[in-house]
Amino acid sequence: MNLLNMSTHIQQFDTLAHYFSDELLNGALIVTSTGIKGSYLSFLKSETPMICHDQFGKGEPTDTKITQMIAEKNKYDHDKIIAIGGGTVMDCAKLMVIEGLVDAEDAFTGKHPLVKALPLICIPTTCGTGSEVTAVTVAELTQLNTKKGLSHPALQPDEAILIPELLKDLPIKPFMHAAIDALIHASESYLSPKASNLTRILSLEAIRKILKGFQQMAFHGVEKRMDFLDEFLIASCYAGIAFGNAGVGAVHALSYPLGGTYHVPHGEANFQFFTAVFNCYYEKAPSGNMNELVKVIAQVLDCPKNHVFNRIDHLLVTLTAKPPLKSYGMTESDIEAFTQSVMNEQQRLLANNYVALSEEEIKAIYSALY
Ligand SMILES: [Fe+2]
Structure with a gap:
């Protein structure tokens, strides 16, 4: 291997x-x-x-x-x-x-x-x-x-x-969306079937660094990020190496029709789907590497294992807004169209999912966030 x-x-x-x-x-x-x-x-x-x-x-x-x-x-x-x-x-x-x-x-x-x-x-x-x-x-x-x-x-x-x-001149909104994208790279690559023991080490270290940085920003104010620029940059690099080897999955797949149709920036579009996709994975298959992942995040965030993705969502929305999908211009008929686009165009990414997501589950995620 x-x-x-x-x-x-x-x-x-x-x-x-x-x-x-x-x-x-x-x-x-x-x-x-x-x-x-x-x-x-x-x-x-x-x-x-x-x-x-x-x-x-x-x-x-x-x-x-x-x-x-x-x-x-x-x-x-x-x-x-x-x-x-x-x-x-x-x-x-x-x-x-x-x-x-x-x-x-x-x-x-x-x-x-x-x-x-x-x-x-x-x-x-x-x-x-x-x-x-x-x-x-x-x-x-x-x-x-x-x-x-x-x-x-x-x-x-x-x-x-x-x-x-x-990174000093990066305003808070693009900073947050970039760092959230890196957190998603690390999390999706950690659960990918192509992950190895080495890529998982990089993924976990990136997750720890980014979440700790976000916690500091939530506690001390967003300017606190200036003390952690090197940590965020190296975390993004770790996550890049991990996903460059193991791939990313459904979060990226679901974000692409939204980004492509309504020109929502990449990290912002990914943020929409991150915890919804991971909660769905956790409900379907809470064991194995998912169990290892939630254990680490629960430690960092000091919360019960079954709350970790909701806790991440709570932490992230205190730092940057997560508006409903319709606020980007998405219409109700896009729910079906986006689902079909994902099923037809993003199989390269869906192959990296922790567990397979059905067409109905993808549609339900779009509907819930609409
Ligand atoms: Fe990305």
Whole structure:
């Protein structure tokens, strides 16, 4: 049995300036966002080529946006790409290093073979996606109205550079949604049938760190997160390694139609489904690894085992809002449509569920949160 794959070289630095050198920047193309460029990259020489993803459309990656970014990068001479940003930036950059790719949709449909042409260095500025250590990219496929993940060794970054100070300017709402996404990566990968003893260690440590950070924020106020930025960033990296090996499941699967149709950011959409899916798992199969998971969470949260997911929900909603699904524009008829979309388009993820969820159970989760 394979226990763990990790070909990305991971390093930590205090600041970007400590990491950057003339040698590194020579031949580099930087992919980032306008905000990060203004906050952290003003010290760079103006001749350093840079592409900001938000010049090609707001929000998370779509196939058409990535196609435009690929066309733009072809205007620059470069022999490596440095992606500095959240999941959007890193996921776009992963397809920008693919040899000869013109239309991003062709990567997702399997029309274009995935071969990496250039080294990719990823520097995360959020504490959620774990994209810096995974071979996964996720984009909205505009023709299908849903998001789809693509996993392939050619998408694995060569270097992941962790710099906690880059999280400082992340406002509380995206911070919370990112950290909740990482908590979900850790929890879903822990229960995945593909998990190993090694990935489960990383998942559990990520869960402990994130929940402890949230408890501190709930007790002392959300600014307390500034004392824990390194803990949140490394937890997100642990969770990324774990889910890069073991996968994520139904929480992500149920969130993709909501995210794809109503443009709800990834972590926010996942937050909607996390405890509902895990309560359903717990009711159906409270033994085995689920029992181990709830034992650990019960210890951290100091609550009975059968209350852990409700307790997590309570902790999270004290830190960030969880509105009903209809507030995003979802309609009653979407409950059926989203369920069918999950059953038809997300089998890659549903295969990682702790126990199988039926069509009726998925529909019931959408209905309860509607
Ligand atoms: Fe995620």
